[in-house]
Amino acid sequence: MPELPDVESFKRYLNKTSLHKKIKNADVKNSKILGKVSPKKLQGILKDNKLKSSKRHGKNLFIELNKKWLIMHFGMTGNLKYYKNMDEAPKHTRLLINFTNGYHLAYDSQRMLGKIDLINSVNEYIERKKIGPDPLEDNLSSKQFFKILENRKGTIKSALMNQKIIAGLGNIYSDEILFQTDLRPDSALKKLSEKDLNNIYKKMNSGLKKSIEKNAEPEDLPETYLLHNRKEGKDCPKCSGKIKKKTINGRSSYFCNKHQKKK
DNA sequence: TTCCATGTTCCGCA
DNA sequence: TTGCGGAACATGGA
Numbered sequence: 119m120p121e122l123p124d125v126e127s128f129k130r131y132l133n134k135t136s137l138h139k140k141i142k143n144a145d146v147k148n149s150k151i152l153g154k155v156s157p158k159k160l161q162g163i164l165k166d167n168k169l170k171s172s173k174r175h176g177k178n179l180f181i182e183l184n185k186k187w188l189i190m191h192f193g194m195t196g197n198l199k200y201y202k203n204m205d206e207a208p209k210h211t212r213l214l215i216n217f218t219n220g221y222h223l224a225y226d227s228q229r230m231l232g233k234i235d236l237i238n239s240v241n242e243y244i245e246r247k248k249i250g251p252d253p254l255e256d257n258l259s260s261k262q263f264f265k266i267l268e269n270r271k272g273t274i275k276s277a278l279m280n281q282k283i284i285a286g287l288g289n290i291y292s293d294e295i296l297f298q299t300d301l302r303p304d305s306a307l308k309k310l311s312e313k314d315l316n317n318i319y320k321k322m323n324s325g326l327k328k329s330i331e332k333n334a335e336p337e338d339l340p341e342t343y344l345l346h347n348r349k350e351g352k353d354c355p356k357c358s359g360k361i362k363k364k365t366i367n368g369r370s371s372y373f374c375n376k377h378q379k380k381k
Numbered sequence: 382t383t384c385c386a387t388g389t390t391c392c393g394c395a
Numbered sequence: 396t397t398g399c400g401g402a403a404c405a406t407g408g409a
């Protein structure tokens with residue numbers, strides 16, 4: 119799940135459910151999901167604290183505490199859930215925050231590919247990790263978009279997925295954007311015209327916004343989206359073509375063999 | 382049993 | 396320096 123629209127949905131969910139509530143205590147269920155912070159320190163800081171505000175940049179969710187920020191990355195299988203009764207607890211809870219009102223907020227992660235850490239400054243973190251601009255949060259213009267892709271080698275797909283170039287797109291949304299732009303994911307970046315890049319820019323923005331509008335629920339997205347048939351050999355949701363699969367940058371890419379052209 | 386999965390990082394090589 | 400392939404991480408569904 120967790121690409122930009124999913125993390126944005128987590129953020130809104132967190133804001134709606136968990137901000138400004140007094141934390142009774144917190145429980146690190148599996149310390150492998152922690153970065154540098156120790157379970158003891160994290161639990162100590164969360165105890166009697168409040169979640170004050172939240173920010174998102176790319177696939178990262180930042181949650182403000184007193185003078186500190188909690189950073190959550192969701193990996194491939196991360197999720198947040200706010201609930202009251204313990205029988206609703208998600209199966210793979212790795213961090214559990216218990217509020218004094220009797221409710222709980224669980225960070226769930228089946229495959230544990232995500233990370234939770236404690237940092238001092240959001241901007242400092244983004245700079246240090248060299249994370250690129252967020253298309254929505256940073257209001258990225260088409261001009262800036264051209265500029266950050268300028269003089270880069272490789273395929274358009276790997277550029278879109280590279281968090282250091284642009285933050286938030288993953289495997290599914292990169293494929294989706296290129297599907298809607300009629301370009302094959304293995305097209306060479308330097309062969310794309312300004313018009314191609316402008317199309318990608320537009321589809322990226324409209325696609326991300328549309329998905330956020332629908333809380334990143336795939337079933338609520340238009341039937342013409344690739345994600346409904348993102349499997350080798352399936353029918354193209356847009357034309358009479360068939361879906362093909364190719365490994366690009368170590369990830370499976372899916373595209374229509376008919377309406378998507380390689381440049 | 383084997384393959385694959387919405388992510389990131391590290392290594393070796395070109 | 397940049398980019399790519401492959402592997403590793405840990406878990407479960409098909």
